[in-house]
Amino acid sequence: MNLSSNLSWFLLGRSNASVCPEDCLKRGSCSHGTCLCEVQYSGASCQHVNLPYVISFGFVFHVISAVSFLQLILSIISDYQQSTKCRVKTAFRMTTSKCLYLFTGLATLSKGLYFSLMEHIPNQWSLNLESTYYPFVLASVALIVCFWAEIYMKGIQTGGSSFLLHSHVAYSSFCGVIYTLLGAKWIVTEFVDDAAKDHIHQTIECVWAGLMLIVFVFFLIFGVELFFKVRGAFATDTAHLNNHQVQCSRFGLVSQALFQLGVAALLIIDGSDSYLRDRSSVLARTVYDIVFRIMELAIALWFPCALWNWKRPEKLWLINPRQLLQQSEEGESDEHSFLVNSPGLTTSYASTETSVQASVSIGDECWICLDKDLLKGESLMIPANCKCHNPVHHCCLKKWILEKHASSSGSEKPCCAICHEPYVISVPTSSGWLLTGLTTRHWLTICGLVAALCGLFVSGQQTVDTNWPNVVKVFVLGLVIISSLLCIRILVQNVMNALRRARAAAMMIRGRLPSEEATL
Known part of the structure; x- marks a missing residue:
């Protein structure tokens, strides 16, 4: 057997039979009385596997x-x-x-x-x-x-x-x-x-x-x-x-x-x-x-x-x-020490009612909810780096940033709406999972898109197996592909939107109490 025959036998499993018995078992095609087998089969009627393959x-x-x-x-x-x-x-x-x-x-x-x-x-x-x-x-x-x-x-x-x-x-x-x-x-x-x-x-x-x-x-x-x-x-x-x-x-x-x-x-x-x-x-x-x-x-x-x-x-x-x-470990520890031990900075804004009354003077109110009192156990705070010194509840500020991130691209850092100074933010490891950013609308959209994608794949496969004219098949498959790409695009947008919302929901904005701000 010469080199070309060996190559043909390895790649195509070519047989030397003079006829095509059993229609090559649908594992190849018949050419001039010889079965040209698919690469994984060999033999006179493609009945054996191609061992080298x-x-x-x-x-x-x-x-x-x-x-x-x-x-x-x-x-x-x-x-x-x-x-x-x-x-x-x-x-x-x-x-x-x-x-x-x-x-x-x-x-x-x-x-x-x-x-x-x-x-x-x-x-x-x-x-x-x-x-x-x-x-x-x-x-x-x-x-x-x-x-x-x-x-x-x-x-x-x-x-x-x-x-x-x-x-x-x-x-x-x-x-x-x-x-x-x-x-x-x-x-x-x-x-x-x-x-x-x-x-x-x-x-x-x-x-x-x-x-x-x-x-x-x-x-x-x-x-x-x-x-x-x-x-x-x-x-x-x-x-x-x-x-x-x-x-x-x-x-x-x-x-x-x-x-x-x-x-x-x-x-x-x-x-x-x-x-x-x-x-x-x-x-x-x-x-x-x-x-x-x-x-x-x-x-x-x-x-x-x-x-x-x-x-x-x-x-x-x-x-x-x-x-x-x-x-370096030194730089990392220095940064951690700065965030934890800096005077006046805090990540927990819950305090007793007496301290709130002492720290909030007349006229001080949250610029979001316009309330002076405790809200969900949190007192008023002034975000770090903020030059306008407007007090705000931590939960109100998080909700405002969360809603802002729901419609933004998410590439910019959260900052004050008045002075545009970026907030000092930390993301704890005990909160902020993806599910916190998924609303009911997100869940319904994602489930509907996944179901639509599965249906499109199945419908595309069924269309291929039908006896429709080739022009109709190409048209239907084109619609399936375009619809699938559209569903994938919407799915990606929903997931990215949920990621931004979850990140905003997990973060902690650092700041000072109004009384501490007055002493600086």
Whole structure:
């Protein structure tokens, strides 16, 4: 067999039969009495798998799985060695980095088993095993999104030594949905005919694509805020950027986002496989399949590469965005001392009624609610740096800033409406989660948009499988794509609006009591 024959056999699984038996089992096309098989099949009628293809990809997926599980084991051993008490409990404590190692290992293991057992298990089991890859990938990316959201909103600085503190319910619900869909697919495909199995498989792949696009949107939202704008509760105005870490984090963020977008697009194409199979050449399907597998490899390989430091996960930009900042411990402690120990500055404005009566003179009133008395246990204050010296209740000022941020771009710092001096603000880690910024209208809009996106993906897949004229199909699919982009845009706007509201609701404005202002 010459070189060209070997290349054709490796890429296309080409057979030398003189006829095309069994119509090539719908795994290729017949050309001059010879089956030109798709890249994953070979044989006279494409009845066998293409061994070089399945061995190559199966081996790489198994290697990535072994590396991920090895990182998990080394991380457990490292925690055991570093702990001084409750060593076993500390070693097996659930952390973000350990969960990512586990999910990546399980995802690549399922894909490796799919390639290894493709020829030895029933077809529906093979398809179900292939689908098992995507819930684990979705769970990994969603975990990163939730962890970044907590860092952005609350400034959590515990690195990889903690798990989700405030979004674990939402994350667990998301994982419950995707694993329920996967389990239902495994069960239902055991009791339906082959045509229904293919239809269920294509529909579930469109669902995975839709969920991946939704996760992709949130991944970009928090990724851009943390690693491009370097904003969030973890960042300070006095810190300088570590350019090397910034460039590495941005490259990692963009690469993972491109991998997610590529896999989602290829999943949508794979969901319309019955339509494209009859209208594309074997070479086009071969190129598509190889690109698809490479994208799946890339999205999985990204995790062990980004989480390379299993011993000190807090040193990784993925786990601890504070690595983007260059700030000495002395400067940080000095800033903390200034904010805590400066005379006249306070973050708690509750006081007794007698002190309020002593500090508020006649004519002093809140410029927002026009009231002199206590409001929700808070006395009047004068914000720090404010040159107009107008007293205000802390809760009134927060509500005013909150409503202002609901309609602003969120890029400017909160400042006085009269003298335009920026307020001295701190964001405590005990409040300010995203849910505080979501109103009932936000919840209804987000739920409606997610439902609309799922409906659009399903309707697009159903349109491809219909017998309508091609012109009508192109028109309908164009409307579906435009409507999906519009829904994604509105979804992003709602989430960003909620982020701004939550940030405003969490902040504490520093200031002085009016009596202390009079003595200065």
